[in-house]
Amino acid sequence: MFLDIAKKLITKHDDLYFLVVGDGDLFEEVKTKISARKLGDKIIMTGMIQDMSTIYSLTDIVLLTSKNEGTPVALIEAMSQSKLVFSTNVGGVSDFIKQGINGFYFEQSDVDGFVSEISNWVTNPHNYDNIREEARTTAVNTFSSTRLVSDIENLYSRCLKK
Numbered sequence: 001m002f003l004d005i006a007k008k009l010i011t012k013h014d015d016l017y018f019l020v021v022g023d024g025d026l027f028e029e030v031k032t033k034i035s036a037r038k039l040g041d042k043i044i045m046t047g048m049i050q051d052m053s054t055i056y057s058l059t060d061i062v063l064l065t066s067k068n069e070g071t072p073v074a075l076i077e078a079m080s081q082s083k084l085v086f087s088t089n090v091g092g093v094s095d096f097i098k099q100g101i102n103g104f105y106f107e108q109s110d111v112d113g114f115v116s117e118i119s120n121w122v123t124n125p126h127n128y129d130n131i132r133e134e135a136r137t138t139a140v141n142t143f144s145s146t147r148l149v150s151d152i153e154n155l156y157s158r159c160l161k162k
Contacts, residue, residue, distance in 0.1 A: 001065040001088070003033055003043075003112060008115045010042050018043045021055055044113045056081040061121065063136045066090055067108055079103065080139035084121060086114055096142060104133040 006018050020030065020043060027045070034043050040091065049055060062078035062085050069091035076096070078085050085103040087093050097103040106113040121128050 001108070002063060003030070003037060004111045005063065005065065005114045005118075006039065006043055007071055008111065009122075010039065012115070012119055013061070016042065019055065019059065020045045021049055021052070022046075022049045031103070039078060052077060056083060059083060060125075061086060061118065063114070063118075064088065064093075065114075069093065071095070072122065075103070076139050076143050079135035080143070082136040084128055084132055085135060086118060096138060098134075098138075102138045103133060 002020070006016075009016055027047070031045055032042055034045070046055070056078065059078075060083065062075065062083050062086040064072055064075055064085070066072070066088055067090065071092035072087065072090075075085045075087055075093070079102065083095065087097065087103070088108045089105040089106045090108070093105050097105050099105060104117050106117075
């Protein structure tokens with residue numbers, strides 16, 4: 001799905017580049033498909049990277065096209081860095097991404113939905129500034145260590161009172 005999205009976007013916007021971060025069972029297969037589709041000059045596969053801060057400094061948006069996820073930490077990390085996120089609606093994605101408010105999600109086969117929304121962003125990036133800021137606010141308020149520690153302290157306090 002990612003390669004279909006990338007191919008359509010590159011056809012519409014020839015100044016786009018993509019990073020595929022990570023590895024796994026499909027790494028070589030994806031690499032071969034990128035080559036076969038002649039996308040090697042537009043899609044760079046990085047392999048596994050431990051420190052994502054450099055990657056986030058190089059990117060504007062983050063795509064997750066998984067067929068199955070729990071709560072994708074990669075999206076939360078990206079949101080905390082004020083990145084626009086575009087994801088398939090899998091696992092817990094719709095629990096923290098509010099459609100069009102702090103990010104976007106699409107059904108698993110909706111390549112054209114991804115392409116349309118990302119194309120809108122390419123054409124009018126400043127129209128998405130509020131979404132980027134709301135993404136950061138959501139990530140920090142919902143998933144920060146400060147909030148998690150506070151929740152645990154409150155839980156323990158309630159248990160002690162019983």
